[in-house]
Amino acid sequence: MCENEGEPVEVLPGIWRVEAEMVSRPYRITTNAYLLMGDDDALAVDTAWWNDVPTRHVDALAALAEAASAPLGGIFLTHAHRDHSGFAEHLSERGGDPLPVSLHRDEQPTVAAMSNYQGLPHRQAAIDWYCGFGFPAHTAAMIVDTKQPDHPLVARVMRWCEDDAVLEVGRRRLRVLPTPGHTPGHAALFEEATGVLFSGDAMLPRGNGNPHVTVRPFTAHDPLTDYVEGLRRLRDLDIRVCLPGHGPLVEDVDGLIRSHLDYVDTKMTPVRAALGDRPLTVYEIAGTIPWRGGRKSFADLVNDEWFLAFGDTLARVRRAVSLGWAVEEPRGDGVPTFRAA
Template identity: 30%
Template structure:
């Protein structure tokens, strides 16, 4: 099985991204909200009813007028309004999940909750005053993709709104949250970001998986400020953690609801095993950069050539290739050397 590893508009032509609320089960509603100029088209937020007071949202969406209008309309269709939102439980810090949660707090007084592992990333956003992918650009340069790094950097206009990156009301660790009769277990799942968390409703057998487990794509890896040294290793560990939990319906941030979290996790683990083998084979008897290896791989389920990707997706592809190469190094299957030009070069290790 080949799973897309960069964002693509092809996988989501179904009805999942259409405006309106889908009732997953009584008291749990999936609400897709639009994304601007994004191949994913929409991000799912989930509205939970049946609490002692108000509504709880899982994720907040991107803070743009169209998103807020879509959320308001969907809640109206359910017989609710924005003013009933008491809490927003965010899975991770990325703009399409976090920024509208902050906006809702400003408008309504809603409480915002975020995984404690996101603290440093949020601090860096404030210190650097930019959401330019600084770490990813550094990875591109270490991969020998200097021209691509300059093209991607040129896509960011420096328009930074510090207000949408305010700190949450509460930092979350491994714990259980209670809202009336609803109990949600917070499970840290570093990988996509350092502080990514998922929310498990054990009673109803539901996993609100954010970007950790997605039905049609794998999340980007290594695309954050101040990222860890081995983000793919963290991600694979977090996938294995999911197999230790009871199976649950998959309620992802992008794409339709799935029947089995375990089934999808198995597919993702198999995909990464295949990708690691493919990248190791690309090294063969040659020393290569991550940029060179990425250029030889197929991308998305359609095996699109690297040259046919746009600059942003090329950046994600190089970052993900570097992440896979670093896992191979950690497993003793490859070695890494950095030359005087600052570029990392990899070679296979004979076993």
């Protein structure tokens, strides 16, 4: 159990956080939900869901708002992944009329993909997708079959926000900032008056997971470049404190942004080293990369690690092409291969 799990903690004036423990063997971290209090209403930011975790922590947030005569007026999700969105329907339906659940408009493909095979209609289509990048059929089937099922996002009232849309919570104003990469429509919420940023999974403090940037059937072609550009846009803002989707608040926001940009550069190094004159498939490149901090090879991965590592490799390779380091060439059977430029 994590400390204070289920108990709201005021982390900044008028902003409360609850945590829930995420266990995905062999890893264990916490996931956050926040309550932003206005004069006469409140906004929930993410919902801290995980398998078999009861609703008492998000119920405690809603009760806190009600006790302050500032009842919950809506839910904003930084993105649709289950650990952030899983209790959105519950919070939306707690009272009489359903509360609106808001996301960035570009998150619609992610929401749709949570009800099928990562944006594909059936198991065989998913297997064929991996085979299309050079994976043997038995390995492709293993990746598809060991992927943990998603928790579909269902809400009766959905609101799709544009870039720079403003959410008003009493006299507080928060701007929706696109921070794509982790998902196509990932977005942060920024309160310019206080310099507070709700970063979701775009930025996480060390030891609290990492912003997996992966290519999936429904994502942008080069999400890692999108991610880098989003971080650079954040660097131009006067952000004084970051409230992440996992882990504690961060006050050294410049350092946090820099560490994530450096991490991307570090991730590119083994891909550049793997590229030579001989064209390689994504499957072959993934096999050259050390995983889990160098503790595992690709063949040693398990469960969700498989599909994350594949999508991570493809994201790195496509960024290498965008940077001019790599050239993509189709093999005779149409499978893309990559070599040094």
